[in-house]
Amino acid sequence: MAAQPTTTQSTVRIGVLGCGNVGAAFIQLVNDQADVIEARSGVRLEITRVAVRNVSRDREVKLDPNMLTRDAHAVVDDPNVDLVVEVIGGIEPARELISTALGKGKPVVTANKELLANVGTELFAVSDTAGVDLLFEAAVAGGIPLIRVLRESLRGEPITRVLGIVNGTTNYILTKMTEEGADYTVALTEAQRLGFAERDPTADVEGLDAAAKAAIIASIAFGARVVAGDVYNEGISGVTGADIAIAKRLGYVVKLLAIAEISADGEVAVRVHPAMVKNTHPLASVRDSFNAVFVEGKAVDSLMFYGRGAGGFPTASAVLGDVIDAAINLRKGAHATIGTFARLPISPIDQTTSEYLVGLDVADRSGVLHAVTGVFARHGVSIRTAEQEGMGENARLVFITHTAREADVQACLREFRTLDVVKRTSGLLRVIGG
Numbered sequence: 001m002a003a004q005p006t007t008t009q010s011t012v013r014i015g016v017l018g019c020g021n022v023g024a025a026f027i028q029l030v031n032d033q034a035d036v037i038e039a040r041s042g043v044r045l046e047i048t049r050v051a052v053r054n055v056s057r058d059r060e061v062k063l064d065p066n067m068l069t070r071d072a073h074a075v076v077d078d079p080n081v082d083l084v085v086e087v088i089g090g091i092e093p094a095r096e097l098i099s100t101a102l103g104k105g106k107p108v109v110t111a112n113k114e115l116l117a118n119v120g121t122e123l124f125a126v127s128d129t130a131g132v133d134l135l136f137e138a139a140v141a142g143g144i145p146l147i148r149v150l151r152e153s154l155r156g157e158p159i160t161r162v163l164g165i166v167n168g169t170t171n172y173i174l175t176k177m178t179e180e181g182a183d184y185t186v187a188l189t190e191a192q193r194l195g196f197a198e199r200d201p202t203a204d205v206e207g208l209d210a211a212a213k214a215a216i217i218a219s220i221a222f223g224a225r226v227v228a229g230d231v232y233n234e235g236i237s238g239v240t241g242a243d244i245a246i247a248k249r250l251g252y253v254v255k256l257l258a259i260a261e262i263s264a265d266g267e268v269a270v271r272v273h274p275a276m277v278k279n280t281h282p283l284a285s286v287r288d289s290f291n292a293v294f295v296e297g298k299a300v301d302s303l304m305f306y307g308r309g310a311g312g313f314p315t316a317s318a319v320l321g322d323v324i325d326a327a328i329n330l331r332k333g334a335h336a337t338i339g340t341f342a343r344l345p346i347s348p349i350d351q352t353t354s355e356y357l358v359g360l361d362v363a364d365r366s367g368v369l370h371a372v373t374g375v376f377a378r379h380g381v382s383i384r385t386a387e388q389e390g391m392g393e394n395a396r397l398v399f400i401t402h403t404a405r406e407a408d409v410q411a412c413l414r415e416f417r418t419l420d421v422v423k424r425t426s427g428l429l430r431v432i433g434g
Contacts, residue, residue: 015078117215
């Protein structure tokens with residue numbers, strides 16, 4: 001049964017859990033736009049309570065000190081709070097707080113990708129049982145309205161693949177390496193200085209952040225139960241200047257991509273890894289901290305969504321859009337169900353297919369190319385292009401394969417390491433848009 005509004009007026013009173021970059025920006029947007037929102041929607045938004053770690057800290061947004069509390073549960077339990085915004089992150093206590101709020105009939109808007117990528121199915125069920133909204137546009141691509149499109153506009157579309165750049169930190173680093181020849185460490189330090197990367201950048205540069213987003217995208221796009229642990233992920237810390245240079249010379253750029261696909265027989269594959277993207281592909285021109293996502297379907301063909309994928313105000317804008325929807329639904333006694341999730345089989349990375357760039361540092365002597373191509377042939381991997389870089393001690397062979405199975409390419413790499421003519425397997429990048 002849908003929750004009934006707690007007041008008879010048009011005002012919806014909001015409790016905010018967290019007042020960092022996103023929380024403060026959201027409060028500022030509400031303060032600045034409350035009149036316009038009311039005129040357009042008929043609902044008045046009002047910030048009532050805000051949970052923070054330190055009530056005495058100076059903040060960029062002005063708040064009545066009486067609104068502040070260190071006790072997040074007090075915000076959720078407050079009878080003067082109609083709707084809860086969660087921007088504290090992490091799994092606990094966020095899960096408990098959101099469950100409690102939903103159970104009390106209070107809609108929740110969250111930007112918490114880690115939470116949804118691990119226990120989203122559980123929380124969606126709580127939301128449906130309570131009959132109130134759990135909305136999460138800001139959890140995936142910052143200010144880009146992707147989730148709403150997947151949930152609503154494309155609800156009847158047989159989506160086959162979603163791929164894109166969903167982490168601004170790594171895209172910024174790779175842009176600097178590509179355009180300025182910057183070393184990975186230098187580019188990362190600059191990203192941290194500008195606020196694009198955290199002091200501990202592991203979640204971004206090792207692909208964990210993108211993997212959480214990919215799990216959410218796959219769940220919504222395919223109606224499948226996909227969690228973060230189902231997503232294969234590689235980060236960009238192993239991408240070298242040599243990889244970037246080879247890609248550029250061959251007409252590609254290197255990007256960290258999130259890819260979610262569903263096969264004709266209903267098997268889902270979700271992965272995050274660096275990939276070479278053809279210069280002519282629209283994703284190749286996505287620079288700096290911007291994000292872009294392609295949605296491919298049987299009827300619509302390809303759609304592209306582009307914009308700021310992170311940052312306080314872009315993310316807060318997505319939160320605010322969800323809050324307006326949830327507030328309107330609350331006043332109507334309605335909610336937007338996300339539906340049920342099927343237990344579809346998850347395909348391991350070994351069974352996925354792609355084209356590949358393989359780089360090998362080799363001895364510069366006769367018979368090397370024959371030995372190496374023999375390995376490819378034994379494992380059923382067909383070569384599209386092959387060339388040699390350098391001479392003598394700097395000899396390197398670079399191959400791009402035709403579409404091949406991941407397991408077969410990995411078998412080639414294992415055999416290459418046993419050849420005395422191969423000094424090192426110096427590069428492996430999957431190729432998109434080749």
